[in-house]
Amino acid sequence: MSESVIITNELTKRFSNFTAVDAISFEVKKGEIFGFLGANGAGKTTAMRMLCGLSIPTSGRASVAGFDVYKQTEDIKRSIGYMSQKFSLYEDLTVKENMQFYGGIYGMSNKAIKQKTDYVLNTLHLENEAKKLVRSLPLGWKQKLAFSVAIFHEPSIVFLDEPTGGVDPVTRREFWNLIYEAAENGITIFVTTHYMDEAEYCNRVSIMVDGKIEALDSPTRLKQIFEAESMGEVFLKLARKAVRSE
Amino acid sequence: MKQFISFVKKEFYHIGRDRRTLFILLVMPIVQIIIFGFALTNEVKNSSIAVLDQANDVGTRSIIAELDASNYFTVQKNLNSYKEVESEFKKGKIKMVIVFPQNFATDIKHFNKAQIQFITDASDPNLANTMNSYASNIIMDYQNRINQDLKLPYRIKTEYRMLYNAQLKGAYSFVPGVMSMVLMLICTMMTAITIVKEKELGTMEVMLVSPVQPLKIVIAKAVPYLLLSTINITTILLLSVFVLDVPINGSIILLVSEAILFTLTSLALGLLISTVTDSQQTAMFISLTGMFLPTVMLSGFMFPIENMPLPLQIISNIVPAKWFYFIVKSVMIKGVGLASVWRETLILVAMTGFFLLLSIKKFKIRLA
Incomplete structure (x- = not known):
């Protein structure tokens, strides 16, 4: 495969006497779909915040899209997209206005915004909804739109924090088709999830327990190593070892 | 700059889409002036x-x-x-x-x-x-x-003149009061709510991951409310001059600049509230009890500060509205210039700076 876009080495975050993230080391390749799993309180969110430039690590090294997480957080922010479980769209703005806004804050030119808006509306078949408030769209559509907005400025990496909470399996499958398409276009996908069927869709999966990465490999290999039928079983075997909970 | 404009545009969409709130924000000052002007008066009439x-x-x-x-x-x-x-x-x-x-x-x-x-x-x-x-x-x-024609041997005659408000009109004291109330309410509460709303919705997180600096986010949020407040200041002044016959004796430019200064103080306060709360309800509660009530009670507009017990008199000094109320009364009714209100103006400037510094600091702590 090609070069690594996320590299961490012994990355650690401590809050007074509590070690949220304990010396994690991993690499994510360009265009890879990387699943970041862990029970609640395992340290996923803290690790992700450090990679997004929202939180300064206590120790260790990490670079995202070639930029250092200590010194170049502004450059990191420019090169990544982000979508959280709460979607991140403004419900009282129209579909089009949302895209214009996100394009605007990433400093895209008006022309680029217009082209990209047309492209997204076209691929999502939302041409007729362009002037409707996001509030009026069904949940599944909102999620797909939120993902398209997160990669609107063509970042090299997109972080998805439990993006498919609360939607039905069919919509989830459609959502994942969008993710595959983005990955094919060279965007690296870093995704956290609670759904084990989604873990199967990833190229590689890491499982965090108590702030440490306990397993990291492709879903097929992980199932072999842990002699499990499914990723769910792998996850349970690991998560049971956890000492701390929420 | 492009980022900033996109942001301000978005804020205007938010306000424009919420017609009911916008209506309340624009009509509230008018209603208050009318209520205070014609209903809540302690003058004796007929x-x-x-x-x-x-x-x-x-x-x-x-x-x-x-x-x-x-x-x-x-x-x-x-x-x-x-x-x-x-x-x-x-x-x-x-x-x-x-x-x-x-x-x-x-x-x-x-x-x-x-x-x-x-x-x-x-x-x-x-x-x-x-x-x-x-x-x-x-x-x-x-x-x-x-008794005109009679010459009484001894007679002490008291003559009194009521300066600045010869007819003892209530409007002279409540116009400045309503102004501080309305500005405080709109700016503090609305800023606090609009920022906390983004936290609740999760959009704030997305903003923070984006390359926009937090300071820009905050200023962009304040711009539409600054504009709304300017409209309100204008309505209040027009109503008081043309409907209630309250004169503007001092310089209008000074009066409006002081009002904008107070708007900034209120915005900074709203910002501070938004950094310490995570829910819209809490933000509203803090703004109402923590800001609105003291503004009404301790600014001297409803109850004279001189008559309050000493502890309350001391507390009243930290209420920004007290200083603004004094400034507006002096400039509008007495017609004095900046030379007479520079001390109060300076206090407001200092308060604004303090609130801003504190909230930026808090904002940063939350990011770490």
Whole structure:
């Protein structure tokens, strides 16, 4: 495969006497779909915040899209997209206005915004909804739109924090088709999830327990190593070892 | 700059889409000015009074005519006996009864002395006091007139002038009050709510992951409210000049700049509230109890600060509205210039700076 876009080495975050993230080391390749799993309180969110430039690590090294997480957080922010479980769209703005806004804050030119808006509306078949408030769209559509907005400025990496909470399996499958398409276009996908069927869709999966990465490999290999039928079983075997909970 | 404009545009969409809130924000000052101007007034206007005139002579009749002719009183009823006095008060309409004894005119002529009794409904003590003094003044005027030709040997005459507000109009004190209230409410509460709303929705997180600097986010949020406040300042001033006849004696530019300064103070306060809360309800609660009530109670607009117990007087100093109220009153009513209010202006500037620094610091701590 090609070069690594996320590299961490012994990355650690401590809050007074509590070690949220304990010396994690991993690499994510360009265009890879990387699943970041862990029970609640395992340290996923803290690790992700450090990679997004929202939180300064206590120790260790990490670079995202070639930029250092200590010194170049502004450059990191420019090169990544982000979508959280709460979607991140403004419900009282129209579909089009949302895209214009996100394009605007990433400093895209008006022309680029217009082209990209047309492209997204076209691929999502939302041409007729362009002037409707996001509030009026069904949940599944909102999620797909939120993902398209997160990669609107063509970042090299997109972080998805439990993006498919609360939607039905069919919509989830459609959502994942969008993710595959983005990955094919060279965007690296870093995704956290609670759904084990989604873990199967990833190229590689890491499982965090108590702030440490306990397993990291492709879903097929992980199932072999842990002699499990499914990723769910792998996850349970690991998560049971956890000492701390929420 | 492009980022900033996109942001401001978005804020205007938010405000524009929420028609109901926008309506309230623009109409509230008008309603408040009208309520305070015409309903909540402690001036005495055309109060209903009754007369028990046991003399019914030239003197009493001309006094009654004068009372009735004044703007303050309307003589509603002539009573026939003392018994009726209390039953009239109990009916509630009559606020004051004026009693003339028999032989009023003869008493004046022969004994140089006559008596009049005022009986007032003191269930509203302020009103009763005001009516007493108005009625006394009218009678005093009458007495001076009939004594015109006489030279009394000794006489001390007090003459008083009410400076800046000769007619003792309530509007002179509540216009500055309403202005501080409205600005405080809109700016503090709305800024706090709009920022906390983004936290609740999760969009704030997305903003923070984006390359926009937090300071820009915050300023962009403040811009539309600054504009709304300017509209409100204009409405309040227009209404007070043209509807309530409150003059603007000082410089309009100074007045408007001070109002914008106070708007900034309120915005900074709203920002500070938004950094310490995570829910819209908490933000609203803090703004209302922590900001709005002190503004009404401790700014001197409803209750004079001089009459408060010392601890409250000291606390009133940290209420920004107290200083703004003083400034507006001085500039608008007394017509003074910056030279007389620079101290208060400086206090507001310092408060604004302090709130801003504190909230930026808090904002950063939350990011780490």
